[in-house]
Amino acid sequence: MINSKLEKTIFWPSLILVLTVTILLVTFRETAAPAISGMMSAINNRLDWAFEFLTIGLFVILIWLMMSRYGKIKLGNPEDQPEFSRFSWGGMLFCAGMGTSIMFWSIVEPLYYFSGPPFGIEAESNKAAEYAVSYGLFHWGISAWALYALPAVVMAYSFYVRKDRSLKISAACRGVLGKHADGFIGKAIDVLVIWSMIGGLGTSLGLGVPMVAAVIGSLFGIEPSLWLNITIIIIWTIIFSSSAYFGLYKGIRKLSDWNVYMALGLAAFVIIVGPTFFLLSYFTDSLGIMLDKFMRMSLHTDPINQGGFPQAWTVFYWAWFAATAPFIGIFIARISKGRSLRELVSNVLLWGTVGSWLYFGVFGGYAINLQLTDQLELTSVLSEEGGPAVIVEVLQSLPLSVVVSTFFVLLGFVFLATSLDSASYVIASVATKELADGAEPARWHRLLWGILLSALAISLTIVGGLDVVQTSSVLVSVPVLLMYILMSYSLIKWLKNNEHLHVYVDDKKRG
Numbered sequence: 001m002i003n004s005k006l007e008k009t010i011f012w013p014s015l016i017l018v019l020t021v022t023i024l025l026v027t028f029r030e031t032a033a034p035a036i037s038g039m040m041s042a043i044n045n046r047l048d049w050a051f052e053f054l055t056i057g058l059f060v061i062l063i064w065l066m067m068s069r070y071g072k073i074k075l076g077n078p079e080d081q082p083e084f085s086r087f088s089w090g091g092m093l094f095c096a097g098m099g100t101s102i103m104f105w106s107i108v109e110p111l112y113y114f115s116g117p118p119f120g121i122e123a124e125s126n127k128a129a130e131y132a133v134s135y136g137l138f139h140w141g142i143s144a145w146a147l148y149a150l151p152a153v154v155m156a157y158s159f160y161v162r163k164d165r166s167l168k169i170s171a172a173c174r175g176v177l178g179k180h181a182d183g184f185i186g187k188a189i190d191v192l193v194i195w196s197m198i199g200g201l202g203t204s205l206g207l208g209v210p211m212v213a214a215v216i217g218s219l220f221g222i223e224p225s226l227w228l229n230i231t232i233i234i235i236w237t238i239i240f241s242s243s244a245y246f247g248l249y250k251g252i253r254k255l256s257d258w259n260v261y262m263a264l265g266l267a268a269f270v271i272i273v274g275p276t277f278f279l280l281s282y283f284t285d286s287l288g289i290m291l292d293k294f295m296r297m298s299l300h301t302d303p304i305n306q307g308g309f310p311q312a313w314t315v316f317y318w319a320w321f322a323a324t325a326p327f328i329g330i331f332i333a334r335i336s337k338g339r340s341l342r343e344l345v346s347n348v349l350l351w352g353t354v355g356s357w358l359y360f361g362v363f364g365g366y367a368i369n370l371q372l373t374d375q376l377e378l379t380s381v382l383s384e385e386g387g388p389a390v391i392v393e394v395l396q397s398l399p400l401s402v403v404v405s406t407f408f409v410l411l412g413f414v415f416l417a418t419s420l421d422s423a424s425y426v427i428a429s430v431a432t433k434e435l436a437d438g439a440e441p442a443r444w445h446r447l448l449w450g451i452l453l454s455a456l457a458i459s460l461t462i463v464g465g466l467d468v469v470q471t472s473s474v475l476v477s478v479p480v481l482l483m484y485i486l487m488s489y490s491l492i493k494w495l496k497n498n499e500h501l502h503v504y505v506d507d508k509k510r511g
Contacts, residue, residue: 151329175490
């Protein structure tokens with residue numbers, strides 16, 4: 001693979017910003033934490049309408065794109081073929097987008113909805129149980145993946161069709177920004193994107209490390225501790241650094257393949273040994289409720305009763321996904337050469353949605369069944385001991401619990417390592433000048449960001465500042481709202497101007 005040169009005007013400001021903001025947040029975390037939490041609450045409550053209209057609007061744009069003649073546009077030259085099999089391609093885009101989050105929330109989230117349901121439903125009632133998994137299917141389904149798909153489409157069009165050889169969100173906004181995409185505004189956008197990636201990974205670490213530590217503690221009879229958390233992060237660093245070192249083709253692809261096989265294997269095991277027919281029936285019913293109430297869930301803000309459910313869950317999720325979407329979009333774009341726009345959109349929505357639904361249907365359904373049949377009082381465990389303790393209880397309720405828990409830990413390591421090596425690859429790509437066909441960011445560059453991410457995670461774990469940093473990153477979702485508008489307008493402008501035809505004509509002339 002050809003390596004490309006460093007973009008110093010993005011690399012150094014990003015590095016300085018990450019280190020400076022992290023140090024300030026940690027140093028003043030006692031005052032920063034409530035301030036940031038207040039800002040986040042204000043965003044959720046005052047911009048709920050904006051995030052909900054954004055998400056449903058992106059879904060409409062993507063459906064239009066698939067159904068229109070533009071869906072046939074190929075990402076690359078007419079003779080280009082996909083670089084990865086459909087399985088590896090789908091595995092990489094799903095694993096990069098989900099990480100350990102899906103392992104944690106697929107079990108814990110339905111219990112939150114069961115004890116604190118929407119629409120004024122009585123807590124822990126049969127009606128609450130009906131909505132417990134259906135809302136999880138909504139939050140992690142088509143709408144969430146629409147937030148990821150739009151940046152992927154615009155970035156892929158810019159990179160492979162318009163031949164703008166930079167994997168930067170600023171390039172995806174060039175249709176509106178013009179020459180300013182290469183100036184201060186463009187650089188500011190790319191630096192902001194890198195910060196959002198750092199915080200998004202902080203969220204994954206914030207969920208993944210305590211979860212894996214709790215399961216390891218139950219296996220070996222030890223109490224989760226600071227040193228156990230640090231050891232877990234170091235092991236993760238070794239795994240994803242090795243993968244990032246070998247690059248996209250030999251490292252990240254293979255790790256994603258193993259990840260998918262392991263995730264499917266664990267889900268199949270629970271279906272077989274668990275309450276099989278209940279899981280199948282409950283998923284069917286939950287899917288029906290979600291589809292029936294899709295528009296109600298999509299635009300629910302509860303301004304009259306002000307129960308706070310849509311702000312605490314739906315709007316927060318849309319803000320979180322929007323903040324991390326540029327990273328996912330850039331990565332998906334990079335691996336989608338040779339596909340059509342229709343294929344890209346449909347597969348992102350399909351792979352992402354089906355994978356998420358599988359885990360919520362199986363693990364969420366299994367947890368609710370344990371609660372409803374009084375085998376375990378999981379809502380009490382959740383309120384008294386937290387989510388990681390719930391994970392341990394659920395795993396210990398399964399046959400061969402020691403084997404299953406060990407497998408779960410391994411899957412957790414692989415899942416987060418897949419996200420981290422994808423992230424280090426993307427951050428290095430954003431801070432690289434140009435990436436010609438077959439080019440990759442320099443190996444040392446990829447490793448540098450991976451090691452920096454781990455060092456930050458360890459430092460923040462020691463001083464207890466990880467929550468502050470990951471919450472602050474969600475604040476980036478506000479300017480990202482504007483980025484979505486810029487990207488959408490740029491794409492529509494390029495398509496209406498038939499720029500894909502001009503590029504192919506120019507290629508033929510040069511040939």
